[in-house]
Amino acid sequence: MAKVGYAIASVVGIVTMLSQGAAFAADAKTVSVVDDRGVSVQVPAQPKRIASISYFADDVAFALGIKPVATTYMTAGREPAYLLGLTSQLKQVGQRAKPNLELPAEAKPDLIVAIRRYTIGNAAQLQNIAPYVAYNMELLDESDREIAELAKLLGKPERGEQLNSDFRKDLADYVAKAPKNNHPRFVIMWGGATPFAFHTENTAASIVAALGGDNIVGAKTPGGPFGVDLSLESLLEKDPEVIFVYDSGPDRPHESNPIWSQLSAVKNNHVYYVGDEWVETNGPIARQMVLREAAHYLYPDAFPAVDVHAEAAKMIPAELQN
Numbered sequence: 001m002a003k004v005g006y007a008i009a010s011v012v013g014i015v016t017m018l019s020q021g022a023a024f025a026a027d028a029k030t031v032s033v034v035d036d037r038g039v040s041v042q043v044p045a046q047p048k049r050i051a052s053i054s055y056f057a058d059d060v061a062f063a064l065g066i067k068p069v070a071t072t073y074m075t076a077g078r079e080p081a082y083l084l085g086l087t088s089q090l091k092q093v094g095q096r097a098k099p100n101l102e103l104p105a106e107a108k109p110d111l112i113v114a115i116r117r118y119t120i121g122n123a124a125q126l127q128n129i130a131p132y133v134a135y136n137m138e139l140l141d142e143s144d145r146e147i148a149e150l151a152k153l154l155g156k157p158e159r160g161e162q163l164n165s166d167f168r169k170d171l172a173d174y175v176a177k178a179p180k181n182n183h184p185r186f187v188i189m190w191g192g193a194t195p196f197a198f199h200t201e202n203t204a205a206s207i208v209a210a211l212g213g214d215n216i217v218g219a220k221t222p223g224g225p226f227g228v229d230l231s232l233e234s235l236l237e238k239d240p241e242v243i244f245v246y247d248s249g250p251d252r253p254h255e256s257n258p259i260w261s262q263l264s265a266v267k268n269n270h271v272y273y274v275g276d277e278w279v280e281t282n283g284p285i286a287r288q289m290v291l292r293e294a295a296h297y298l299y300p301d302a303f304p305a306v307d308v309h310a311e312a313a314k315m316i317p318a319e320l321q322n
Helices: 002-012 056-064 116-129 140-153 157-177 203-210 232-238 284-298 308-313
Strands: 030-034 040-044 050-053 070-073 091-095 111-115 132-135 185-190 196-198 227-229 242-246 271-274
Touching: 030 140, 040 132, 050 056, 050 116, 056 111, 056 140, 056 157, 056 284, 111 116, 116 132, 132 140, 140 157, 140 203, 140 284, 157 203, 157 284, 185 203, 185 232, 203 284, 242 284, 284 308
Parallel strands: 050 070, 050 111, 070 091, 111 132, 185 242, 242 271
Antiparallel strands: 030 040, 185 196, 196 227
């Protein structure tokens, strides 16, 4: 399928311009990086106190053996299993879409790494706390670059490149083992009265498509948004065989709509309420977990169920887990 080839190619061929990312100053005391706002930011060489607005920088830092000092959360009171619950040890600075801008300063960070779309309007306030670098954190073809660049900023470029290489190899291995000529229709969505569903370029959707899934939402338009409101009537018309719903709590209004029970995925018990790694998939640990989970959910007879905590523990150095 063309979309499967696209998704694989996106992963295999993404890192061609990484050398244009972070550039070290001559005195080696600062690093200059142009972030996804197009802004040049001066960052301390090998910063030690990282604040993360989103789980992306937590994910990268933990995989590098670095413990951040502050983080936002996705759902209050829930620590992500794919980060082993280690975020509970960090200062909480609010929900990722609306962080409390007074709290990061209390953690005294020397670098803030943030999701661009939720923080671009507060850039000046964040920059007054510490150097602020913003990434899109949306698409698979941005993921390798974001990981490699942040790893370089944190002083571990080789590890960043290895994380990218490992993922490309693992993805190719899973694709090779996936059943051929079996392309389950799927959708990845936020639940709600009108669900919000994701185009194939979205990182999690790209991984599912690479494994052979057929995304009912399809590709995004050039320069367009990475997702779309999708009514339950439209969902029924396209009738996905597998539905992935971001689990944001007990409130699930889509389930009370009579159309929901008519969907093939619902009738066949192929609706999966998935964890935060499916939302924050651009980090190295998250995308590895999504790869394993997606393979099992699409082809349960070919791939085993996944213990996310156990798999993630293989990627986070033991000294951070104790």
